[in-house]
Amino acid sequence: DSGVTQTPKHLITATGQRVTLRCSPRSGDLSVYWYQQSLDQGLQFLIQYYNGEERAKGNILERFSAQQFPDLHSELNLSSLELGDSALYFCASSVTGTHVGDTQYFGPGTRLTVL
Amino acid sequence: SQKIEQNSEALNIQEGKTATLTCNYTNYSPAYLQWYRQDPGRGPVFLLLIRENEKEKRKERLKVTFDTTLKQSLFHITASQPADSATYLCALAAGGYQKVTFGTGTKLQVIP
Numbered sequence: 001d002s003g004v005t006q007t008p009k010h011l012i013t014a015t016g017q018r019v020t021l022r023c024s025p026r027s028g029d030l031s032v033y034w035y036q037q038s039l040d041q042g043l044q045f046l047i048q049y050y051n052g053e054e055r056a057k058g059n060i061l062e063r064f065s066a067q068q069f070p071d072l073h074s075e076l077n078l079s080s081l082e083l084g085d086s087a088l089y090f091c092a093s094s095v096t097g098t099h100v101g102d103t104q105y106f107g108p109g110t111r112l113t114v115l
Numbered sequence: 116s117q118k119i120e121q122n123s124e125a126l127n128i129q130e131g132k133t134a135t136l137t138c139n140y141t142n143y144s145p146a147y148l149q150w151y152r153q154d155p156g157r158g159p160v161f162l163l164l165i166r167e168n169e170k171e172k173r174k175e176r177l178k179v180t181f182d183t184t185l186k187q188s189l190f191h192i193t194a195s196q197p198a199d200s201a202t203y204l205c206a207l208a209a210g211g212y213q214k215v216t217f218g219t220g221t222k223l224q225v226i227p
Contacts, residue, residue, distance in 0.1 A: 002158065035217075042219035043159070043204065056214045090158050103149075104215070106158030 003027065004107035006091050012113045018079040021110045023091030025072055031055065031097025032074040033104060034066055038087040049074055050097045081114045088112075117142045121205060121218040129226055134195045136221045138188040138205035143216075145207035148181055148188050153202045153220065162203075163190075195225045 003026035013019055025032050034046040045058035049068035060066075063081075068074045078085060088111050092104040120139045128134045138148070147166045151159035165172045165181045165188070172179045178191040192199050202220040 002160070004158075033215075043217040045215060045217070048214070058214065088156075092158070103161045103164070106160070109156070109158055111156075 002105040002107060004091060004093050004105050006089075006107040006110050008110060009108065010111050010113075012115065013081060014115055015081055015083060017081050017114075018077065019081065019112065021076040021078070021089055021091075021112075023074045023076070023093075023107060025074070025091075025093030026105055029093035029095055029105070030072065031094045031102070032068055032072070033092040033094070033097075034060075034074070034076050035090040035092065035106075036087045037090060037109075038084075041087075043090070046076070048097060055097055078112070083114050086112055086114045117216065119143070119205065119207060119216055119218040121203075121221045123219060123221070125222040125224055127224045127226060128195055130195060130197060132195055134192040134199070134223055134225070136190040136203050136223065138190070138218055140186050140207055143186070143207060144183075144209065146209055147207075148179075149206045149208075149215070150177075150179055150188075150190050151204040151206060151217075153204055155202075159204055159217075192223075195223075197225045197227050199223060200225050 005024045031050045033048045036044045046060040048056040066076045088109045090109045092106045094102040118141045149164045150162045153159040176193045180189045202222045204220040205218045208215045
């Protein structure tokens with residue numbers, strides 16, 4: 001158990017809908033990362049937050065947004081869902097997110113299925 | 116563009132032998148490289164980190180090498196066990212704000 005929690009574990013929804021994925025980092029970790037993993041794409045970095053502020057951005061679509069709250073939990077919002085958004089979404093956390101080599105601890109993931 | 120390549124074909128190895136996995140990268144100057152293990156349907160788990168100025172790192176039965184001239188890292192598991200069967204991902208970061216890029220992983224199967 002990494003100490004990172006994600007809810008829900010599974011999510012099934014229809015095209016065009018909007019969903020929110022939630023992540024609680026390990027106690028003491030200030031940085032949260034979001035990744036998307038689909039079968040043919042591997043693990044794709046979406047976005048990173050550090051202590052409430054956006055720190056780095058990857059291949060995140062405009063239909064997706066995220067935020068980190070004062071209690072350091074984070075939410076990833078996915079809107080206007082398409083079939084291709086079906087994937088495993090992972091959240092990871094690290095102590096600082098700024099120190100070279102800061103280990104990322106991954107949560108169990110949310111499996112999103114868009115029908 | 117930046118590219119990380121791991122052997123997409125599964126690696127099958129006999130129990131007790133040494134498994135060697137390869138991670139090659141192009142158009143990249145990583146400050147460090149990490150190896151993760153991922154079991155089906157679960158999040159990756161950090162195994163080892165090696166910095167650009169380090170040639171080799173060891174942890175129990177694991178060994179990682181990092182050759183910045185060849186732009187390659189090798190990940191070795193000695194005395195492999197069936198419990199080592201998983202997908203192994205390499206990840207690189209240029210440093211700074213942890214923008215980490217993952218390879219697609221190599222699936223290792225250790226046969227009893």
